[in-house]
Each structure stands twice: as structure tokens, then as C-alpha cells.
Amino acid sequence: QVQLQESGPGLVKPSGTLSLTCAVSGGSISSSNWWSWIRQPPGKGLEWIGEIYHSGSTNYNPSLKSRVTISVDKSKNQFSLKLSSVTAADTAVYYCARKVVSGWENAFDIWGQGTMVTVSS
Amino acid sequence: DIQMTQSPSSLSASVGDRVTITCRASQSISSYLNWYQQKPGKAPKLLIYAASSLQSGVPSRFSGSGSGTDFTLTISSLQPEDFATYYCQQSYSTLPITFGQGTRLEIK
Numbered sequence: 643q644v645q646l647q648e649s650g651p652g653l654v655k656p657s658g659t660l661s662l663t664c665a666v667s668g669g670s671i672s673s674s675n676w677w678s679w680i681r682q683p684p685g686k687g688l689e690w691i692g693e694i695y696h697s698g699s700t701n702y703n704p705s706l707k708s709r710v711t712i713s714v715d716k717s718k719n720q721f722s723l724k725l726s727s728v729t730a731a732d733t734a735v736y737y738c739a740r741k742v743v744s745g746w747e748n749a750f751d752i753w754g755q756g757t758m759v760t761v762s763s
Numbered sequence: 764d765i766q767m768t769q770s771p772s773s774l775s776a777s778v779g780d781r782v783t784i785t786c787r788a789s790q791s792i793s794s795y796l797n798w799y800q801q802k803p804g805k806a807p808k809l810l811i812y813a814a815s816s817l818q819s820g821v822p823s824r825f826s827g828s829g830s831g832t833d834f835t836l837t838i839s840s841l842q843p844e845d846f847a848t849y850y851c852q853q854s855y856s857t858l859p860i861t862f863g864q865g866t867r868l869e870i871k
Contacts (some may be wrong), residue, residue, distance in 0.1 A: 678860075688807065688850055690860040703859040704764075737806055741854075746813035748854035749797040753806035 644669035646738050646754035654732075654761050660725040664738030664754055671719045672696040676741040678750065679712060679723045681734040689734075693741060694721055728761045735759075765789055765853050769863035775871040780841045784866045786834045786851035795855035798827055798836045801865075802847045810849075811836065846870050 650662035664677070671677065678693040692702035694712045702710050711724040725732060735758050739750040766789035776782050786796065794814040799807035809818045811827035814834055824839040838845055851863040 687865050688852075688862040690862070693857075693860075701857045705859070739806075746794060747816065748795055749809055749812040749818075749852070750799075750807070751809050751812075751818065753808075756806050 644740065644752050646740065646752060648736060648738050648754045648757040650757060650759070652758055652760060654728055654759060655763055656729055656761055658728055658761075660723070660728050660732060660736075660759055660761075662723045662736055662738075662757065662759070663720050664722070665718075665720045666740075667719070671714060671721065672716055674743070676701075676743065677714070677721045678739045678741050680737045680739055680750070681732075682737070682756075683731075683734040691723065691725075691736075730761050733759065733761045764859060765792060765856050765861055767851055767853055767861050767863040769849075769851055769866050771866060772864065773867040773869065775869045776841055777871045778841050778843055782838045782841055782868065784836045784849055784851075784868075786829075786836070786863050788832045788834075788853055788855075791831045792853045792855035794830050795853055796827075796829065796834045797852045797854060798825075799850045799852065800845075800847045801850065807850060841868075843870075 645667045647665045654660045676693045679691040692712050694700045709726045714721045735756040737756045738754045740752040742751045768787045770785045796814045798811040801807040810821050815827045826837045849866045
């Protein structure tokens with residue numbers, strides 16, 4: 643049973659860089675899936691940030707692309723998110739998720755529990 | 764971007780009711796439409812993928828239909844554990860992947 647676990651600082655200063663890691667357990671990050679970051683501001687809806695394949699190929703939300711870097715570490719079976727120049731608008735629960743792509747199925751089937759990140763001085 | 768619009772934004776219903784939530788895409792997305800359930804303080808859970816396929820382990824009272832731009836999620840007989848927020852999500856275009864704004868299902 644694949645499980646995902648986010649980790650990283652819960653508080654980031656404005657103009658700083660938000661850094662999170664998602665550890666994959668119970669399966670390999672080198673499987674034929676994409677690995678995504680999704681966020682949810684308090685009381686609001688879901689926003690897809692971007693995704694990575696084990697080869698290193700990435701797709702980013704154009705609205706965040708200039709500030710986002712997603713990377714993969716196959717040796718540690720984990721992937722990471724960096725979001726630079728953060729403001730209070732980046733305060734959110736950040737989820738990592740697995741996107742399975744198989745035939746017609748193209749969906750986020752496994753999610754981490756989420757980690758709250760607050761941007762504040 | 765493909766815009767996803769859900770209706771209603773909130774809904775009150777009783778245990779045993781049949782409930783339908785609608786999701787409309789701003790352009791055709793074929794059947795690349797997924798539905799998620801989210802309970803407070805929890806991560807979303809995949810219910811339906813490819814518009815009408817039930818995810819493994821999800822009760823059969825949940826069903827999805829539609830193609831092109833108009834989709835529905837139906838709960839045939841509401842159970843107490845179904846009161847949550849529901850999101851649709853299109854996977855037709857990756858740039859970017861987009862979600863509906865959510866439908867909050869509350870107890871009447």
C-alpha cells in the first residue's frame with residue numbers, strides 16, 4: 643500500500659522560500675506515475691501546483707511557474723517542492739499526491755495527509 | 764485554462780436522499796473528469812475517475828456520468844458519512860490541471 647508523507651517547515655517568512663518534501667513508502671517513485679503538489683488555502687478550494695515524473699520531467703501551473711521548482715530524489719524515494727518569493731497568499735495546506743495515468747484513468751488516487759504552511763514574519 | 768464550475772456551491776439534504784452535483788467544463792474534456800470527496804481536516808479522496816468509473820473501495824451508491832462539458836455526481840441514498848465537500852477535476856489538460864470550486868453537502 644503506497645503512502646505519502648509531507649514534511650517541512652510550518653512557518654516561512656515573507657519573500658522567503660517554502661521547501662517541502664514528500665516521502666513515498668510502500669512503492670517506488672520510479673513507477674509509471676506522476677507525482678504532484680496541490681495546495682488548499684484555508685477555507686478555499688484546491689489548486690494544482692505542479693508534477694514530476696521519475697525521469698525528471700515536470701509540468702507546472704503557469705500561474706506559479708516562475709516561482710516553483712519540483713525535483714525528485716530516486717535514491718531516497720521522495721520528491722520535493724520549492725516555492726520562492728512567498729507572500730501571505732501562499733499560506734495553505736500543501737498536499738503531495740500520486741497521479742495514476744492508465745488508459746482512461748488520469749487521477750490523483752493517493753494523497754498525503756497534508757501539511758499546513760503559514761507565511762508570516 | 765479550462766474552468767470547472769460546480770453547482771450548487773452548497774446543498775442541504777437528509778439521510779436517505781438522492782443527491783446530484785453538477786460540474787461544467789469551459790470546453791470539451793471528453794471523459795477526463797474525476798470526482799473527490801473531502802472531509803474537514805482530511806485530504807481529498809478519489810471517488811470517480813474517467814467520469815463514470817468507480818474507484819476501488821468506494822460504495823456503489825456513488826455514481827458519475829457525463830462527457831464533453833457536462834458531468835454529474837450522484838449519491839443514490841445519502842449516508843451520514845457522506846456529508847462532506849465534493850470537488851470535480853479535469854485531467855484533459857495538464858497545463859494546468861484544474862478543480863471545481865467545491866460543493867459543500869450539509870445535513871438538513
